[in-house]
Amino acid sequence: xxxxxxxxxxxxxxxxxxxxxxxxxxLSGLVSSxxxxxxxxxxxxxxxxxxxxxxxxxxxxxxxxWLLWQxxxxxxxxxxxxxxxxxxxxxxxxxxxxELKSELGIAILANSITLTPGTVxxxxxxxxxxxxxxxxxxxxxxxxxxxxxxxxxIEGVMDV
Amino acid sequence: xxxxxxxxxxxLFTGCFFMFVASIGIIRFPDFYSRIxxxxxxxxxxxxxxxxxxxxxxxxxxxxxKLLIIVIFILIANPTATHxxxxxxxxAGLKPWKKGDKR
Amino acid sequence: MFxxxxxxxxxxxxxxxxxxxxxxxxxxxxxxxxxxxxKTVVLLxxxxxxxxxxxxxxxxxxxxxxxxxxxxxxxxxxxxGRLD
Numbered sequence: 001x002x003x004x005x006x007x008x009x010x011x012x013x014x015x016x017x018x019x020x021x022x023x024x025x026x027l028s029g030l031v032s033s034x035x036x037x038x039x040x041x042x043x044x045x046x047x048x049x050x051x052x053x054x055x056x057x058x059x060x061x062x063x064x065x066w067l068l069w070q071x072x073x074x075x076x077x078x079x080x081x082x083x084x085x086x087x088x089x090x091x092x093x094x095x096x097x098x099e100l101k102s103e104l105g106i107a108i109l110a111n112s113i114t115l116t117p118g119t120v121x122x123x124x125x126x127x128x129x130x131x132x133x134x135x136x137x138x139x140x141x142x143x144x145x146x147x148x149x150x151x152x153x154i155e156g157v158m159d160v
Numbered sequence: 161x162x163x164x165x166x167x168x169x170x171x172l173f174t175g176c177f178f179m180f181v182a183s184i185g186i187i188r189f190p191d192f193y194s195r196i197x198x199x200x201x202x203x204x205x206x207x208x209x210x211x212x213x214x215x216x217x218x219x220x221x222x223x224x225x226k227l228l229i230i231v232i233f234i235l236i237a238n239p240t241a242t243h244x245x246x247x248x249x250x251x252a253g254l255k256p257w258k259k260g261d262k263r
Numbered sequence: 264m265f266x267x268x269x270x271x272x273x274x275x276x277x278x279x280x281x282x283x284x285x286x287x288x289x290x291x292x293x294x295x296x297x298x299x300x301x302k303t304v305v306l307l308x309x310x311x312x313x314x315x316x317x318x319x320x321x322x323x324x325x326x327x328x329x330x331x332x333x334x335x336x337x338x339x340x341x342x343x344g345r346l347d
Contacts, residue, residue, distance in 0.1 A: 008248070055189065071201070071204070075178050079177075079178065082189070082198060090190070093193075093256055111239045118197075120197055120243075120246060121243050122193070122243075123250050124243075165264055179302060179305070183275040183276070183279050186279055186295065186298060192288060192290050194313060195282075199297070203301050203302070206305075207301055210268065210308075219339070223320060228326055229324065233327055234304065240331075240333065242297075244334065245293060246298070248290060248342055252290075254288070257308075259276065
């Protein structure tokens with residue numbers, strides 16, 4: 001199953017990159033995508049895909065607009081701090097434990113913390129412990145509970 | 161000068177501005193952990209804006225699909241790379257800069 | 264339009280080069296090289312549009328992959344002392 005899915009994805013990617021549809025290109029794309037998925041078919045789809053994955057992708061797409069808005073805000077924040085003559089930064093390190101369990105949830109939370117204003121993930125492990133470097137002290141330092149709640153909502157179905 | 165060229169130019173130069181600001185931030189900030197902030201955010205956003213501007217200029221074709229692939233890849237890979245860098249510095253035991261220290 | 268944008272990005276990369284030369288730690292240098300790599304990807308895409316050769320986008324795509332893998336590989340080497 002994973003072999004077939006991987007070779008289909010690889011072949012579509014080949015067609016996208018080659019832009020031409022001659023016989024020799026299609027043949028070599030077919031051969032090389034079959035060869036690649038023969039070597040590494042367990043990397044892309046490690047386990048069987050079920051219905052909860054589709055739900056999770058749908059929830060992730062609904063989460064994206066909020067993330068894009070946060071990226072724009074954080075860029076104006078960075079521009080303000082870098083161009084201000086006195087450079088208003090006051091860094092500190094925050095540790096906390098998120099109650100996420102799955103690797104996907106932890107990866108999404110770590111990248112989201114990096115992209116939201118004022119905070120960068122320094123360390124994250126598979127138990128859900130996070131070390132975060134924040135550029136301001138105080139109320140804004142702790143990466144919002146709302147990010148955790150949002151990511152937990154994406155992950156949600158996995159525990160059931 | 162149609163409307164599409166103007167919109168793509170706005171995207172292009174906004175992205176250039178953010179990338180330039182990220183460079184200034186990397187030079188000015190006092191320690192490694194705070195330099196990670198402009199590298200992880202400003203650059204990710206800046207490249208996405210520039211390449212989206214190019215996509216708008218190009219219209220719908222294979223070229224803009226390739227640009228979209230580059231944008232999505234860097235959006236995932238750049239925060240991951242900065243996170244790996246920060247993790248390496250943290251494991252090596254680098255202490256963060258405190259307010260009041262020498263710059 | 265594209266050439267002005269390309270010049271701005273080259274100037275930004277030159278600014279980061281200061282950090283790569285000066286940087287007090289190895290991590291600073293790797294960070295600077297990673298940022299220059301990201302700017303190079305954008306620059307390659309812009310060059311493809313300036314000279315109207317869309318093949319430059321393939322180079323940009325491959326350069327993005329190499330840039331990411333090089334950073335990760337260097338950090339792994341530094342952390343473990345070997346690459347296997």
